[in-house]
Ligand SMILES: Nc1ncnc2c1ncn2[C@@H]1O[C@H](COP(=O)(O)OP(=O)(O)O)[C@@H](O)[C@H]1O
C-alpha cells in the first residue's frame with residue numbers, strides 16, 4: 001500500500017490549538033510486508049541517521065498494527081518526505097496520522113477518518129494539525145471529554161498559500177513550554193472573538209477580512225521574537241498583497257494566503273527580499289490523507 005499525508009498549517013493566528021488547514025505538499029509512504037523489516041528515506045529527514053533506527057512513524061505503525069491485528073509482523077517502509085521537519089508545517093502530525101491510518105489498512109480494518117483522528121489525539125494533544133491532515137480543507141476543532149469534533153470547509157482554487165520556510169527548525173514541544181501559563185482577559189477576548197470571526201470568514205469566503213480576522217495576542221509574536229526577521233516577512237507579505245500572513249503552527253514557517261492570480265507576484269517579492277529562505281507557492285488540499293493499494 002501507499003499512503004499520502006498532507007502538510008498542515010495550524011493556529012492561523014488566533015485559533016491556537018483549534019484552527020488549521022491542509023496544504024498540497026505530501027509525504028508518501030509505501031509499506032509492504034517483508035520477512036526483514038527495513039526503512040529507506042528520501043527527501044526531508046534523509047540526512048538524519050537516527051530516523052532509520054528510531055522512527056516515530058514505524059513505532060506508531062507497529063503499536064497500532066499489533067493491537068488491531070493481534071499479531072506482530074515485519075514490513076518494509078519506503079518514505080518519500082516533502083514536509084520539512086520542525087518548521088511548523090505539521091510534520092509530526094503527518095507521521096502520526098499516516099502511521100495510524102496505514103496500520104488500520106494493513107491490519108485489514110476499515111479506515112474510518114473519525115477513528116484515525118481520535119486515535120491520533122492519543123499521540124498529539126492538540127487537534128489543529130491532525131484534523132486537517134485527516135480531513136483536508138480548513139478545519140475548526142474542539143476536544144470534549146477526550147473526543148475530537150471537527151467542522152471542515154473545502155478551500156477553493158481561487159486562493160493559494162505562499163510559504164516562507166526559514167532553514168531554522170523550531171521544536172513545537174519546546175516552544176509550547178515557553179508560552180505563558182496565564183493570559184489577561186483582554187488577550188483571551190481578543191483571541192476568542194478573532195478565532196470565531198476567522199472561522200466565519202473562511203466559511204463565507206470573505207477573503208478581504210482575513211487579515212483583520214487573523215490577529216493574535218497569545219503566541220505569535222512571542223514565538224517570532226526567536227527569529228526577528230519574521231516580523232519583516234509579515235510586513236512585506238502584507239504590503240505585497242497577501243490576504244493574511246501568520247506564523248504557521250509554532251514556526252518557523254510563515255503562511256501567507258493570497259489570491260491565486262497574485263501568488264507568483266507575492267512569491268517573487270518575498271524570494272527577492274529573503275534569498276536565504278525557501279519561498280514556495282502551494283495549493284490547498286481538500287482530501288486529507290489518501291490510501292492507494294499497490
Ligand atoms: N517524516 C518524518 N519521519 C519521521 N519522523 C518525523 C518526520 N517528520 C517529523 N518527524 C518527527 O517529528 C519531529 C518534529 O515535530 P515538531 O517539532 O512538532 O515539528 P512540526 O512543526 O513539523 O510538526 C521530528 O523531530 C521527528 O521526530
Ligand SMILES: N[C@@H](CCOP(=O)(O)O)C(=O)O
Nearest residue numbers: 010017088089090172249250
Ligand atoms: N497549536 C500548536 C500547533 C503546532 O503546529 P506545528 O506545525 O508547529 O507542530 C502550537 O501552536 O503549538
